[in-house]
Structures are given as structure tokens and as C-alpha cells.
Amino acid sequence: MSSVLPNLVNNGTSAAGGAASVAGASPTFSPLYQQIKVLITQSLQSGEWKPGEMIPSEVELAGRFKVSQGTVRKAIDELSAENLVVRRQGKGTFVATHHEERAQFRFLRLVPDEGEPHNPANKIIEVKRLRAPAEVARTLDIKSADSVVFIKRVQSFDGAPTILEELWLPGAIFKGLTAERLNDYKGPMYGLFETEFGTRMIRATEAIRALSADAEAAQLLGIAPGTPLLSVERVSFTYGDKPVELRRGLYLTAQHHYQNELS
Amino acid sequence: MSSVLPNLVNNGTSAAGGAASVAGASPTFSPLYQQIKVLITQSLQSGEWKPGEMIPSEVELAGRFKVSQGTVRKAIDELSAENLVVRRQGKGTFVATHHEERAQFRFLRLVPDEGEPHNPANKIIEVKRLRAPAEVARTLDIKSADSVVFIKRVQSFDGAPTILEELWLPGAIFKGLTAERLNDYKGPMYGLFETEFGTRMIRATEAIRALSADAEAAQLLGIAPGTPLLSVERVSFTYGDKPVELRRGLYLTAQHHYQNELS
């Protein structure tokens, strides 16, 4: 089943046999492998291949798209670099998923000053629905009238409350999300989002500041008011660079630090 | 001048003509392009090609190493991804340098909450030489008896003091470094290190925490004691993952934030 074969335009070369191309005008130039990358991404986004599943082999994709294996390979190379897929030699190429050790620490950068990460635990403080506040609506690119799911939770490590987080999610996407489901679910929250709501977080931006704990934060984290905290404001994006999460975290950095690599 | 041709071991393949290989036992397996990557990196490290200069073309390197252009290309691809070199289509491949707009913001992640980055200014508070404190020695992988250069400075944006930084550098490498040279130098500090001391920062790790301004920080940054500050502890590495800088920064995040991308 190769369904509809889109119009690939080869503005590259062709050693011998010409590559596929229904051709015509090509208003926008881009390498073949980029076009193929887009096609594969669309299949990922549409759920044709689900997180954790294997995508077709390079040879098969090459046949389907009527290009050489090397060209497919280069497309997948980039998808792999963007963490959309994971290659496993001898096995195949798999759709990336948040249900993995690997992917966990891509989004949780707070690590203990010494020792290994340890016994995380979540306590859901509050889950409710409300109309998107102006700033949230702007960030999530929705209307102010639209509903959003608001979540407040405290994350502990080894029993010590360490992170106080507030999340805003588009209500349209996260319809059946309740405190119960959040509590019942084992594993990372993004795993829940991915399997239960079909929304995979691809990348995120964070803005970090230092501020003093207010009364509520102090109470929930079990610290003195005024204690310095790391404020981490995250906007997460899914396919197509669509923002689907706003998250404000307050990190207690007495025994932990936010780890970052500059390269 | 191809000087000494090292022993390349091809554990890959060879469609027709065999690639170079004095061969023999190969205790450690690695792809040809990785071996070539190492060779190129050594040339970069040794200063055979200096920052900003063009390295030999892919075709020439392929000839020198007796491999195909595609293999050299893959090696350079990775070096480019690691920001060791910069490719410019039609021109050539150049040794990366800190004297560029491009490279500036790789290591300065503090950006204004709104508007563009603006009029940075440095004030050197202190430069002195001392024996490496235990922790500094450990971090920089030198002996406690060894001398280190200590620098304290304040960075302002649009006239507002924003960053208070303390740096420790191995005295052996930064011999003639004085407050004068730091003050006289136009452009990024890492540019100075690169051209004057032959030490290029390749990558760095940062540990971020929140803390309260002490009396000294408050005075130098013109804020009230107790104001929350971002503490950014950076260790920078040069070729061979050798640590060559320890830097502790206190960032005022009233009008700025530390920006990070999770991908």
C-alpha cells in the first residue's frame, strides 16, 4: 500500500536513472532528502506509525519514494538527530517515545548535586478547567475563550518536596484529563500525554530566573518564605512547532542543580 | 606536504579499490570516517589550521588520506555539528572562531526579557594569581600547588550591572594575562583566549542554582542584599575534553532570563 505518491521534485542530480518527479514548476527548492523528511514527519504526525513502533526499513522507504537508500538515509539521519526517531542497528528505526529511560532526562534537567537521580514521586495538588488567561492563550496560540486544563503538582525526590509546578494545557486536546488519571498513571507525564492524548512533545524552550518563595510555594515545598528558587518557564511544542504546553516550575536548588550543556 | 600518513584501518568495506591501510592488528574498531575525524581534530588542536582559516578542501583531504570524498565529508559533517568547523558553500570549510556573531550566544545564554541584546560592557574588578584552591584544582585537573589566574568582573547591559563573574584559569596556559589586556581587548573574552593564548573553548557544562545576593554581590550589582540571583557555575573544555576554565557567575534576572532549548 503506497497510497498517493506525492510530487517529489529532484533539484539535485541523478547519476543514472532519474529520480521520481512529476515535476512541473518548482516554486520552492529543497533537496530531495528534505522533501522525504517532510513526508516521513507527516506519517509520524498522522499516527501512521505509533510511538515505539518500527517504521519501514530504509530499503522499503527508498522503494516507496523511488529514491536511493542513501537519500532516505540522510532524511532519517536528521529525524534521528531531532529525536523524532531512534535507530537501532540490526533491528530497525523506531518512532521515539517518552516511555524510555533515554528520553526522561531530556526534559528534566534538575539533578542531584551528588548521587544518582532517585525515587521521584508526584502529588497532584489541583486539576481544574478554566478559560485561558490572556498570557496563556497567547503562548498556546489559542483564543481567550477557549478552555485550558490547569494542573498544580509537587514533585518529590527521596521524599523531599523539590519542584512545584503549574501547567496549562489546551482543553481541546486534553479532554478527559483528570487528577485521577494523573495519579494512577505510572511513568512520565509526557508518556501519558503521548499514549492517552496522542500528543507528543517534540521540543521545548525554557526561560530561567531566580526568585523568592512566596507563602504558598514555601508551604508546599516545606521551606521558609523568601528562600531563593529557580523559576523555570517552559513552552513545549509538538509536530509543526505547535505549542501545546505552558509550564511554570519552581525548583528548590538546595540539594539539586539545573544541568546544562553548552556545545 | 602530506607529512606522515598514519595507519588507517578500514573496517568498513571497499566497493572497488581498497582504501588506505597499513593494517595489521586492529585492537580498536572504528569506522574510517571516525579515524579521519580524529586526524583532522589533531590538526585543529596543533594549530596547523588556525581559527578563521580555511582547511583543505574535501577533495584534497580525500586524496591526502586516500579515501573517498564521501568519507571525508562524513567526518567533517560531525566536526561541523560539534562546532569545531564551519562550512560555507562555495567557499570552503573554516576553523570555527569565537570572533563571530554566530558563536557569541552559544556561551552567553542570558537574554533580555524583551528586545534585542544590547551594549554589553565589562568592568574588571580584580585580576590576581594564586595557588589553586582544592576545589578549583580538582575541577581544572591540576595540582593544588599550581598557580591559577583569578578574575573578577562585572558585566553590564545598557549600563545596568547584571552579571558578576569570578573566573579561574590555569596559570600555565594564561601566562601574560593582565587586567590591562582584558580591558583593552575588544570583543568576546573567549576570542582573546583563542588568539592570545592559543586556547579555544569547545564546549562547557553549567550547573544552575538560585541563591540570595550577599553583601558584596549586592554592592557590585547595585541591588539589595538578599535579592535572588541565578548562580551559574561553568566548566569549559578545550580539545581533548581538557578543562581550562572554571567560572562562577551571578546573574541578575530582573530584566533578563537564562534561555535554554530542550530538543
Added chain:
DNA sequence: CAGTGGTCTAGACCACTCC
């Protein structure tokens, strides 16, 4: 125009995984 990096092909063989 020549020279550079960038794309693409076709085919071969290697390394790894699983049956």
C-alpha cells in the same frame, strides 16, 4: 570560469539482531 561544498545514485560489504 574554476573551485568549493551539497546532493544523489548504484552497488558492495560489514556489524548487529533475531530466528
Added chain:
DNA sequence: GAGTGGTCTAGACCACTGG
């Protein structure tokens, strides 16, 4: 052994830069 990703080659042509 069959199937997968990973490496390598040889050669062609494109896109871009600069003289």
C-alpha cells in the same frame, strides 16, 4: 541465514562564491 542499520566507494551533477 535473512533482515536491519552502518560504512565506503566512484562518479555525476547542482548550487554557490569569487576572480
